[in-house]
Amino acid sequence: MNNNGLIVYIIGTTAAGKTNLSLNLGIDNYEIISCDSMQIYKDANIMTAKATAEEQQIRKHHGIDLLDLDSEGFNRKQWKNITIQKIEELQSKGKIPVLVGGTHYYIESILFNQENEENQVVQEAELNLNGKEPYEYLKQIDPLATEKFHPNDHRRIKNQIKYFLSTGQLPSEQLDHHSEFCQLRSNNFLIFWPKWKKNEDLKIKVTQRIHEMLDQGGTEEILRVFERLQNNQNKVGGVLQSIGYRQFDKVYQYYKESGLQFPNVDEKFNELLKEGAEKLINDTMGYTKKQIQWIKNRILCNSKIDLIANRLFLLEFESIQTFKEQVIVPAQKIYSLFCQLFQEDKLGDELFNISQLNLQNITIITPDMIKKYKQTQNLKSRQNWKKQVCELCNKTMNGPFEIEQHFKSRFHRINLLKDEQYQKKKQKID
Numbered sequence: 001m002n003n004n005g006l007i008v009y010i011i012g013t014t015a016a017g018k019t020n021l022s023l024n025l026g027i028d029n030y031e032i033i034s035c036d037s038m039q040i041y042k043d044a045n046i047m048t049a050k051a052t053a054e055e056q057q058i059r060k061h062h063g064i065d066l067l068d069l070d071s072e073g074f075n076r077k078q079w080k081n082i083t084i085q086k087i088e089e090l091q092s093k094g095k096i097p098v099l100v101g102g103t104h105y106y107i108e109s110i111l112f113n114q115e116n117e118e119n120q121v122v123q124e125a126e127l128n129l130n131g132k133e134p135y136e137y138l139k140q141i142d143p144l145a146t147e148k149f150h151p152n153d154h155r156r157i158k159n160q161i162k163y164f165l166s167t168g169q170l171p172s173e174q175l176d177h178h179s180e181f182c183q184l185r186s187n188n189f190l191i192f193w194p195k196w197k198k199n200e201d202l203k204i205k206v207t208q209r210i211h212e213m214l215d216q217g218g219t220e221e222i223l224r225v226f227e228r229l230q231n232n233q234n235k236v237g238g239v240l241q242s243i244g245y246r247q248f249d250k251v252y253q254y255y256k257e258s259g260l261q262f263p264n265v266d267e268k269f270n271e272l273l274k275e276g277a278e279k280l281i282n283d284t285m286g287y288t289k290k291q292i293q294w295i296k297n298r299i300l301c302n303s304k305i306d307l308i309a310n311r312l313f314l315l316e317f318e319s320i321q322t323f324k325e326q327v328i329v330p331a332q333k334i335y336s337l338f339c340q341l342f343q344e345d346k347l348g349d350e351l352f353n354i355s356q357l358n359l360q361n362i363t364i365i366t367p368d369m370i371k372k373y374k375q376t377q378n379l380k381s382r383q384n385w386k387k388q389v390c391e392l393c394n395k396t397m398n399g400p401f402e403i404e405q406h407f408k409s410r411f412h413r414i415n416l417l418k419d420e421q422y423q424k425k426k427q428k429i430d
Ligand SMILES: [Zn+2]
Pocket: 390, 391, 392, 393, 394, 395, 406, 411, 412, 415
């Protein structure tokens, strides 16, 4: 891949206006590549929030409808190869690739240079633990690293062992020097991060959007997708595993058993549908938290703070009404500036500094803000992996960050309340 071309990324949570922004960057010199692990499937359109036919007419989209609904075993490496090919193709035509999506796991395979990591990873089948439990095995090679994991967390522990066997480096060192994994592929990039200012507003939007999707063909699509995949031996893979479908398995089950014919459904069907929608809203909100964590951990963690501060733009907005003014207008200014700077061959320079340039009224992520994020992340670093058990909840936590989070959590407070009531009752009886 030609690492000198300009690549634009639009990242952020679900329902934060990424598609809207991607269609409105101003200069007509780009095409869109979707970075979404669900939109790669054909016939799963509504619940995946795929660009509509009209949107695809406004701007050419790639990276969607790559696979049949019942395809299995597609992985990130394959996605990366297809995408890099597409990026090269667009660049050779003089177009700027704009990568848009919420599957940050995909995005980072383009943004960062992860060749070594991917080529050398030991496969599961090659993993030989000499009959030991993964936890015991890891303890032998790297006792410090075991402190970070629960002994039964086999999957993550195995990943640490694979990392050691592949690279010869101690996992605890890797966990400590996270930024080594964040080797940017090139300096010629621009990232937009549209974000709701208030999380409550994001939740309102997510809720509204999910209900709209279900009302506008989504319910039918869910039933169709389940129907198509019901005879599939390997139901665990692919689209049924993703947010948007798996929350509705009970709806489909009931639909089959009851012999209903959509759209003629009964009360029970609607009830289950409502439950599914609620589950979907919760899962989606949980996912948005992970998406933001990824941006903070993987992008802002980059050791070259000044570099990322000059290429990543957080565009916060308050409402749909202010989206144009708070996101689109500044993004257009920045985009046109970057296109110009790229043409003048100024972007590759690490010392290039955006704040000297004319970006009036546009707040940028400052190095200070990144430092603050980093400090929060450091709370979780290995000096702080000490374990603590909450006996009330029977839960083991790693480090002060998790401990603090746990004591603030609803789960813990409910248990606390129950315990208080129990103690009171007990007192009365005594
Ligand atoms: Zn607790």
